Amino acid sequence: MGAPFVEVTFALGELEADSAYAACVACGAIAVTFTDAGDTPVLEPLPGEFRLWSQTQVCALFPNDESTSGARLLRALALTLARSVETLHIRVVPEKVWEREWLQDFRALRFGQRLWVCPRHERVAEPAAAVVYLDPGLAFGTGGHATTALCLEWLDGHVQCGERVIDYGCGSGILALAAIKLGARHAFCFDIDPQALIATSANAQANGVAAQVSVCVRAADLPRSADLVVANILAAPLCALAPLFADLVRPRGTLLLAGLLEDEAHEVTRANDACFHMQPCGTRAGWVALSGRRREHV
Numbered sequence: 001m002g003a004p005f006v007e008v009t010f011a012l013g014e015l016e017a018d019s020a021y022a023a024c025v026a027c028g029a030i031a032v033t034f035t036d037a038g039d040t041p042v043l044e045p046l047p048g049e050f051r052l053w054s055q056t057q058v059c060a061l062f063p064n065d066e067s068t069s070g071a072r073l074l075r076a077l078a079l080t081l082a083r084s085v086e087t088l089h090i091r092v093v094p095e096k097v098w099e100r101e102w103l104q105d106f107r108a109l110r111f112g113q114r115l116w117v118c119p120r121h122e123r124v125a126e127p128a129a130a131v132v133y134l135d136p137g138l139a140f141g142t143g144g145h146a147t148t149a150l151c152l153e154w155l156d157g158h159v160q161c162g163e164r165v166i167d168y169g170c171g172s173g174i175l176a177l178a179a180i181k182l183g184a185r186h187a188f189c190f191d192i193d194p195q196a197l198i199a200t201s202a203n204a205q206a207n208g209v210a211a212q213v214s215v216c217v218r219a220a221d222l223p224r225s226a227d228l229v230v231a232n233i234l235a236a237p238l239c240a241l242a243p244l245f246a247d248l249v250r251p252r253g254t255l256l257l258a259g260l261l262e263d264e265a266h267e268v269t270r271a272n273d274a275c276f277h278m279q280p281c282g283t284r285a286g287w288v289a290l291s292g293r294r295r296e297h298v
Contacts, residue, residue, distance in 0.1 A: 005093040006064050008077060012056040015081070023080040024060040027073065031061040064092065111149060112156025115178055120206065130156075130181040133207055134174060147258040150282040150289040151175050151232050154256055158291075159184055163227035166190070166248055168241070169259075173200030173213065175230050180209045188223060190216045225250040231257050235264040239271035246275035249294045256281075258289040265290060 008029075012020055017034060024032045035057050062073060070090050078085045108118030116124045116131045124131045155175065159165075161183035167176035169191055176187035189200045197215050204213035216222050229248050231238060238257050245255055255276050260268050265288045269278045278292035 004064055006062050006070060006073070006090055007059060007093050008062065008074065008088055008090050009057055009059045010081070010083065010088045012058050017056075020058050020081065023077065024058070026080055027060075027077045028062050028065075029060040030063060033059045035059060061093070109144070109149075111152035111178075115152055115156040115182060117152065117174065117178070130178070132174060132177045132181055134172060134177070134203055146284040146287040147232050147260075147289070148174060150284055150287065151230060151256060151258050152178055154281055154289060154291060155179055155182060155230075158254070160227070161185075164188070164223070164225075166222055166226045166229045167200075168219075168222075168229060168231040168245075168248075169196075169233040169237075170200050170215075171196050171232070173203045175232060176200065176213055177203060177207055177209065179228070179230070180212050181207070184212075184228075186212050186214065188214045188216055188226070190219050190222055219244065222248060224248060226253060228254045228256065231255075231259070233259045235260040235268055238268045242272045242275070245272065246294070249276075251294050251296045253294045254291060255294065256289065256291045258287070260288060260290075261286055262288045264288075 008024075012034065021032050036055065060077075074085050074088050074090055078088055081088075108116055108122050108124060110116050114128060114130045116126075116129050117134055118124060118131060120133045120135055152175070155178050159179050159182040163179070163184045165176060165179040165184045165187045167173065167179070167187055167189045170176055170189035171191065171193075173189055173196075176189050179187050189197070191197055191200070197217065200213070201210070201215050204210045204215075224247060226248050227250060229245055231241070231245070238260060249255055255272065255278070257268060257272070257278075262283060265280060269290060272278050272290075272292065275295055276292035277295065278290045280288050281291040282289045
């Protein structure tokens with residue numbers, strides 16, 4: 001049995017992304033992705049924003065139809081793109097059990113003293129460990145990214161038993177689950193991505209803490225007077241949401257912010273300074289996390 005797919009890659013160059021996508025689809029592509037051909041940091045785009053790199057590579061996946069040779073596919077795509085065939089690169093994609101591929105890279109990770117994040121097929125032997133079992137999915141967050149790791153390490157050293165926590169921009173729910181495993185009483189989770197809410201609910205169920213995790217469809221459904229609010233998103237929304245964070249955190253409660261680069265820390269600190277004593281609490285690979293106490297008389 002032959003390989004089911006072939007992959008064609010090429011540099012986007014001066015082409016418009018929409019034009020490149022349309023050309024690939026017109027030639028039979030079943031998936032088209034845009035990736036970084038250089039070494040530019042990947043930042044999560046804002047809702048509705050399509051962000052590309054200065055050196056963008058296009059990768060198109062086609063069925064390996066025996067009636068259509070690779071050479072014919074390349075000629076058709078080159079003609080549609082108004083490019084030479086030599087600028088396109090084709091390879092056969094071997095058949096794999098794709099949903100298990102992540103197992104090659106995802107292993108148990110330790111954050112701080114007690115907290116572990118590991119795939120569901122593994123077990124942590126340490127009796128005092130607080131373990132979040134998580135399999136990668138469509139929603140962001142397994143602990144591998146620097147911003148998530150900074151938050152997890154902070155949670156390991158600061159979560160107090162009985163606290164009420166809000167995870168704003170929950171992704172996979174990893175930070176809420178970590179807080180619960182470390183002793184928090186209840187976690188409330190919100191995200192603008194419906195897939196994130198589904199993933200968070202499923203992961204809470206898989207970790208046996210569904211009764212302690214509430215998934216909120218609207219930000220307005222989040223409770224006020226939380227002991228801790230965690231937001232691992234982007235610098236711009238961390239600034240814009242400062243009034244909401246102040247409304248969600250009780251006096252002398254704590255705000256933990258991540259998802260910002262080191263040169264964005266001052267801007268985010270200034271935006272939240274009216275209600276919080278914000279300070280850097282960790283840096284990693286050019287990223288920084290900020291934490292601060294809610295001012296009492298604001």
